[in-house]
Amino acid sequence: xxxxxxxxxxxxxxxxxxxxxxxxxxxxxxxxxxxxxxxxxxxxxxxxxxxxxxxxxxxxxxxxxxxxxxxxxxxxxxxxxxxxxxxxxxxxxxxxxxxxxxxxxxxxxxxxxxxxxxxxxxxxxxxxxxxxxxxxxxxxxxxxxxxxxxxxxxxxxxxxxxxxxxxxxxxxxxxxxxxxxxxxxxxxxxxxxxxxxxxxxxxxxxxxxxxxxxxxxxxxxxxxxxxxxxxxxxxxxxxxxxxxxxxxxxxxxxxxxxxxxxxxxxxxxxxxxxxxxxxxxxxxxxxxxxxxxxxxxxxxxxxxxxxxxxxxxxxxxxxxxxxxxxxxxxxxxxxxxxxxxxxxxxxxxxxxxxxxxxxxxxxxxxxxxxxxxxxxxxxxxxxxxxxxxxxxxxxxxxxxxxxxxxxxxxxxxxxxxxxxxxxxxxxxxxxxxxxxxxxxxxxxxxxxxxxxxxxxxxxxxxxxxxxxxxxxxxxxxxxxxxxxxxxxxxxxxxxxxxxxxxxxxxxxxxxxxxxxxxxxxxxxxxxxxxxxxxxxxxxxxxxxxxxxxxxxxxxxxxxxxxxxxxxxxxxxxxxxxxxxxxxxxxxxxxxxxxxxxxxxxxxxxxxxxxxxxxxxxxxxxxxxxxxxxxxxxxxxxxxxxxxxxxxxxxxxxxxxxxxxxxxxxxxxxxxxxxxxxxxxxxxxxxxxxxxxxxxxxxxxxxxx
Numbered sequence: 001x002x003x004x005x006x007x008x009x010x011x012x013x014x015x016x017x018x019x020x021x022x023x024x025x026x027x028x029x030x031x032x033x034x035x036x037x038x039x040x041x042x043x044x045x046x047x048x049x050x051x052x053x054x055x056x057x058x059x060x061x062x063x064x065x066x067x068x069x070x071x072x073x074x075x076x077x078x079x080x081x082x083x084x085x086x087x088x089x090x091x092x093x094x095x096x097x098x099x100x101x102x103x104x105x106x107x108x109x110x111x112x113x114x115x116x117x118x119x120x121x122x123x124x125x126x127x128x129x130x131x132x133x134x135x136x137x138x139x140x141x142x143x144x145x146x147x148x149x150x151x152x153x154x155x156x157x158x159x160x161x162x163x164x165x166x167x168x169x170x171x172x173x174x175x176x177x178x179x180x181x182x183x184x185x186x187x188x189x190x191x192x193x194x195x196x197x198x199x200x201x202x203x204x205x206x207x208x209x210x211x212x213x214x215x216x217x218x219x220x221x222x223x224x225x226x227x228x229x230x231x232x233x234x235x236x237x238x239x240x241x242x243x244x245x246x247x248x249x250x251x252x253x254x255x256x257x258x259x260x261x262x263x264x265x266x267x268x269x270x271x272x273x274x275x276x277x278x279x280x281x282x283x284x285x286x287x288x289x290x291x292x293x294x295x296x297x298x299x300x301x302x303x304x305x306x307x308x309x310x311x312x313x314x315x316x317x318x319x320x321x322x323x324x325x326x327x328x329x330x331x332x333x334x335x336x337x338x339x340x341x342x343x344x345x346x347x348x349x350x351x352x353x354x355x356x357x358x359x360x361x362x363x364x365x366x367x368x369x370x371x372x373x374x375x376x377x378x379x380x381x382x383x384x385x386x387x388x389x390x391x392x393x394x395x396x397x398x399x400x401x402x403x404x405x406x407x408x409x410x411x412x413x414x415x416x417x418x419x420x421x422x423x424x425x426x427x428x429x430x431x432x433x434x435x436x437x438x439x440x441x442x443x444x445x446x447x448x449x450x451x452x453x454x455x456x457x458x459x460x461x462x463x464x465x466x467x468x469x470x471x472x473x474x475x476x477x478x479x480x481x482x483x484x485x486x487x488x489x490x491x492x493x494x495x496x497x498x499x500x501x502x503x504x505x506x507x508x509x510x511x512x513x514x515x516x517x518x519x520x521x522x523x524x525x526x527x528x529x530x531x532x533x534x535x536x537x538x539x540x541x542x543x544x545x546x547x548x549x550x551x552x553x554x555x556x557x558x559x560x561x562x563x564x565x566x567x568x569x570x571x572x573x574x575x576x577x578x579x580x581x582x583x584x585x586x587x588x589x590x591x592x593x594x595x596x597x598x599x600x601x602x603x604x605x606x607x608x609x610x611x612x613x614x615x616x617x618x619x620x621x622x623x624x625x626x627x628x629x630x631x632x633x634x635x636x637x638x639x640x641x642x643x644x645x646x647x648x649x650x651x652x653x654x655x656x657x658x659x660x661x662x663x664x665x666x667x668x669x670x671x672x673x674x675x676x677x678x679x680x681x682x683x684x685x686x687x688x689x690x691x692x693x694x695x696x697x698x699x700x701x702x703x704x
Contacts (some may be wrong), residue, residue, distance in 0.1 A: 067093050067100075069556065075106060076555045076595050083110040085555075088518045101131035108140055117144050135161040139171060142178070151182040169195065173208060185216040203233035210242055214249070222246040237268035244276060248420060253280045271301035272421030275310055279418045282314060290314050305335035306419045313344060313418055321351045339368045340414035346378060358382040369414050373399050467699065469670060470511060470663040472636055473629040474587050475580065476553065479510035485692035486660040487511070493624060496576045502542050503549070507580075509629060511663055516553070524554050541567040545581055552584070557592040561585055579624055586616035586630075590637065610641055628657040632664050639667070644675050662691035669696070673703055 074089030090107040093100065108123035124141035127134065142157030158175035165171060176191035192209045199205055210225035226243035233239055244259035260277040263270075278293035294311035301307055312327030328345040332338070342361035349358045362379040365372060376399035383392035475494070489509040498506045504527065516524070531547040548563035564585040571578045593609055614637060620630040635650035651668035655661050669684030682700055689696035 067097050069559075071103060071106070073554060073556045074103070076557070078106060078110055078113075079595050080555070080591075081113070082515050082555075083113045084518075085516055085521060086110045088521050099130060101127045101134060101137070104130065105134070105137050105140065108137075108144075112140065112144065117147055120144050121148075133164060135164040135168065135171070138164075139174075142174065146174075146178050146181070151178045154178045155182070167198075169199075173205075176208065176212065180212045180215055183215075185212055188212050189216075201232045203229040203236065203239060206232070207239060207242060210246065214246060219246050219250045223250065235266060237263040237266040237270070237273070240266065241268060241270060241273050244273070245420065245422070248276055248279070253283060256280060269300055271297040271304055271307055274300070275306055275419075275421040278310060278314070279420065282317070282418060287314065287318050291318075303334060304421075305331040305338065305341075306421055307331075308334070309338075309341055309344070310418050312348070316344070316348050316351075321348050324348050325352065339365050340416050343372075343375065343414065343416050346375075350378065350382070353385070355382040355385045359386075365414070371402055372414060373402060376402070467670065469636060469639060469667045470693070472587055472590065472633045473509055473511055473663070474513060475507055475549070475584050476510055476513050477505045477508065477549070478514045478516075478553075479508045480512040480514050485511075485662045487662045487691070488658050488660065491624075491627060491629070493576045493579045493627065497580060503546055507549075521554060524550050528554075539566075539570075541570040541577060541581075544570075545577060548581070548584065552588055555591075557588040557595075560588045561592070564588070574623060579620055579627065582616050582623075583620050583627070583630055583633075586613045586620075587633065589613050589616075590633075610637055613637055626657055628654040628661060628664075631657070632661065632667075635664070636667065639671060644671055647671055660691055662688050662693050665691065666693050666696055670699075673699075678703060 070089050070093050074086045074093070077083075077086035077089060087107055087110050090103040090110070093103040094107070097103075104123045104127035108120040108127065111117075111120035111123060121141065121144050124137055124144065127137045128141070131137070138157040138161035142154045142161065145151070145154035145157060155175055155178045158171050158178065161171045162168060162175065172191050172195055176188040176195075179185070179188035179191065189209065189212055192205060192212065195202070195205045196209070206225050206229035210222040210229065213219070213221035213225055223243065223246045226239060226246055229239045230236075230243060240259045240263035244256045244263060247253075247256035247259060257277060257280045260273050260280070263273045264277070274293040274297040278290040278297065281287070281290035281293060291311070291314055294307065294314060297304070297307040298311060308327040308331035312324045312331060315321075315324035315327060325345065325348045328341060328348060332341050332345065335341070342365050346358045346361040346365075349355075349361070359379055359382050362375045362382070365375050366379075369375070376395045380392045380395035380399070383389075383395065473489075479489075489511075491509065494507050494509060497503060528547060528550045531543055531550065535543045535547065544563045544567040548560045548567065551557070551560035551563065564581045567581045568578060568585075571581065589609075590613055593613075614634060617630045617634040617637070620627055621634070624630070631650045631654040635647040635654065638644075638647035638650060648668055648671055651664045651671070654664045655668070658664075665684045666688035669681045669688060672678070672681030672684060674681075682703060685696040685700050685703075689700070
């Protein structure tokens with residue numbers, strides 16, 4: 001034990017052993033539910049009698065500090081998308097200071113993210129009651145009303161937000177949006193015109209004007225607006241896409257063809273551009289060109305019903321009935337509510353003499369469109385082919401009766417023409433995807449995949465994966481299951497500390513920390529109080545490090561960093577505990593900096609901020625050259641600084657230490673793709689997939 005204490009940088013004194021025993025009640029790691037039972041019963045009883053989970057509160061000054069800190073930690077959790085945990089923090093602040101507006105506002109935001117709109121609405125009302133001068137509260141409540149379809153109330157809230165912040169671009173555009181949704185197009189355009197006075201060269205505002213004009217069915221206004229947008233942003237394929245759609249709606253196909261081709265030539269990956277150009281090819285009887293465009297659309301958007309529907313119609317036109325039927329079957333499976341597509345399928349089934357299927361589709365169509373005469377006549381033909389003359393007569397008789405009501409019939413006919421796709425919604429390229437922390441959340445899983453219970457089974461390459469790096473390796477008591485991954489999450493440094501049993505539980509190296517339950521949040525706050533009492537009695541680096549980890553678990557990174565620094569000031573430079581503290585301090589500084597930068601608390605991130613973290617990682621690497629996680633985390637920091645080649649070098653060093661380091665392969669692969677070395681990137685992503693990061697296969701498919 002004495003040798004072990006020496007490695008940890010601790011003097012083998014009696015009171016040091018006492019510290020380890022008092023902090024740890026279990027020798028083995030237990031499930032999460034058992035964690036709260038690890039402290040001695042007498043401590044639990046004392047805390048229940050004397051302290052609440054946040055009962056650092058003793059004086060008014062301390063109360064102010066406490067609620068400010070808890071609110072900051074709750075906002076931190078909110079930023080990191082830990083919505084349930086953030087609500088627990090804001091609940092505590094509301095209990096202590098129910099007169100504050102801010103915790104209700106932030107709790108409303110968390111509930112909005114959880115799609116609890118009614119609960120969020122109640123919190124927004126409470127926030128506004130306490131502070132009726134906050135534009136953000138009206139903005140949040142307006143968003144809720146919009147999601148609930150209450151457009152008049154949403155507009156009123158956005159108007160109120162603009163009263164307090166009249167120059168706010170977002171509020172103005174959102175008010176225009178809800179006015180357009182409410183079919184009050186002229187008022188929506190008034191908002192847009194007001195924006196254009198302030199930003200006459202804003203391509204996005206001109207594009208929004210064009211979108212509203214299309215909703216108003218004023219295609220000439222839409223074309224003029226999109227032309228202005230193109231004038232100020234000539235390299236944006238989305239603008240040319242919108243212009244092409246507007247001209248296609250006006251049946252100006254020559255102009256539309258040029259504009260859609262321009263969008264495609266600018267690198268558009270939007271399937272709709274190929275669909276719409278394919279329609280023009282179809283109208284020009286250029287069937288080969290149309291099929292080529294539809295094939296490309298299907299490749300780009302394999303879950304878009306319009307792609308298959310239009311290609312099915314095209315294949316029917318050239319007599320390829322079997323493959324036309326396959327496409328129409330797929331289109332209807334992807335969008336079963338579009339019953340008009342069944343009419344097109346029934347035409348193909350008639351050619352293939354599938355009479356019963358024809359009748360089934362037409363009966364479904366008639367149930368929705370009871371005045372659609374062609375369906376009755378075709379059903380009559382199918383019944384005749386089956387020898388059901390009585391049923392065939394009934395369909396013809398019904399059609400004859402309906403012909404007496406021609407005006408009503410013409411108003412209720414389904415549209416069975418080729419489907420024009422919407423304009424491209426946004427510019428898509430690798431750089432934009434890399435800059436986004438989250439992208440699309442596509443949850444529409446194909447029918448053939450629904451038979452699988454596990455997300456790792458089936459065609460995983462079809463499941464959309466955001467293009468973001470795997471996160472830093474962190475130290476925690478908890479970790480999500482990563483049984484598929486072959487990365488070695490162990491190291492001698494952590495094993496020495498765990499063997500000494502000086503921490504409340506075994507430490508784990510993890511790439512994915514878990515969200516805490518309310519019960520565990522309460523437990524860790526009580527642990528902070530307990531360790532703080534021990535520090536008051538006997539300051540010791542082990543205690544400071546133990547409390548630092550507790551602070552980090554509840555996402556109070558400022559306090560965690562402070563405790564790390566105190567521990568390091570008392571430790572030997574070569575000890576295992578020194579390695580742990582230095583490594584953790586760099587991790588927590590990065591998490592804190594990321595939060596501050598994104599929330600606006602720190603507008604500009606200087607190189608000095610990153611240099612401080614990099615120095616800590618370099619110190620760990622100097623003392624423990626085989627500590628691959630420091631190299632990996634350092635590489636992630638270098639990526640954040642756009643030092644791509646240095647990042648690749650550090651990922652490579654980490655892989656040299658652990659050849660199964662899945663996350664290092666994954667991140668190095670993304671970095672290679674980003675700098676244009678796609679071949680190397682695909683090789684690394686392939687290796688990452690082999691080592692258990694199955695999401696890499698979706699990226700491989702896309703980057704090819």
